[in-house]
Every structure is written in structure tokens, then in C-alpha cells.
Amino acid sequence: MTDKVVVLTTAGSQEEANKIATALVERKLAACVNIVPRIQSVYRWQGKVQSAEEFLLIIKSAKPREEAIRSAIRELHSYELPECITLGVESGSAEYLKWIEDSVTE
Helix, strand or coil: CCCEEEEEEEECCHHHHHHHHHHHHHCCCCCEEEEEEEEEEEEEECCEEEEEEEEEEEEEEEHHHHHHHHHHHHHHCCCCCCCCEEEECCCCCHHHHHHHHHHHCC
16 A cells, blocks of 8 residues: 555536646645546435536545645535545556655645
């Protein structure tokens, strides 16, 4: 197991996804953010099943930056309750993991 993480969140528009991704990389909270366009989400919200087109953000970072990422997502996001799920990175190429580390080090 490494200390690298992948954080998932969604956004309601391409503009919002770009804004969040750019801010996370500029603030050195993420080494890279992939934006997967036009996913269809089906979810329960306020007691009703709803669906929406969203944009999935795949955020590559390190465990020590996790709370700051969550805070930034809450700050930048338009949703009342934005998704923020962290997955641990079991392993990866040493060079790529080092690049993540170097990219998010303050």
C-alpha cells in the first residue's frame, strides 16, 4: 500500500468540473485531475430517485492532502452535498507515484 490516493467527485457542468480541477492542481492538492464527461447518475436525493448528467473528476493525490481536497471541493462546489470518496492506491509505477508526490508537495 502507498500513501497515494484517488479521490472521486462529480460536477454538474463542464465549467464547474474545469474550475474544480484547475484549482486543485494550482493549489498543489492534486497532481492530475481527469474529467470524464457526460456520465449519467441515478441517485436518491430528498426521498426521491433522480437522475442527472454529470462530469466525473478523478483526482490523483497523496493521503496527507486528503482533508484539504475535501475542504476545497466543499468551497468550490455548487452542490449542497458534493460527492467526495477517497480510494487508496495499492501500488503503481515508482516513477508515476514519485511524480504525484513531487506535484503535491508544498
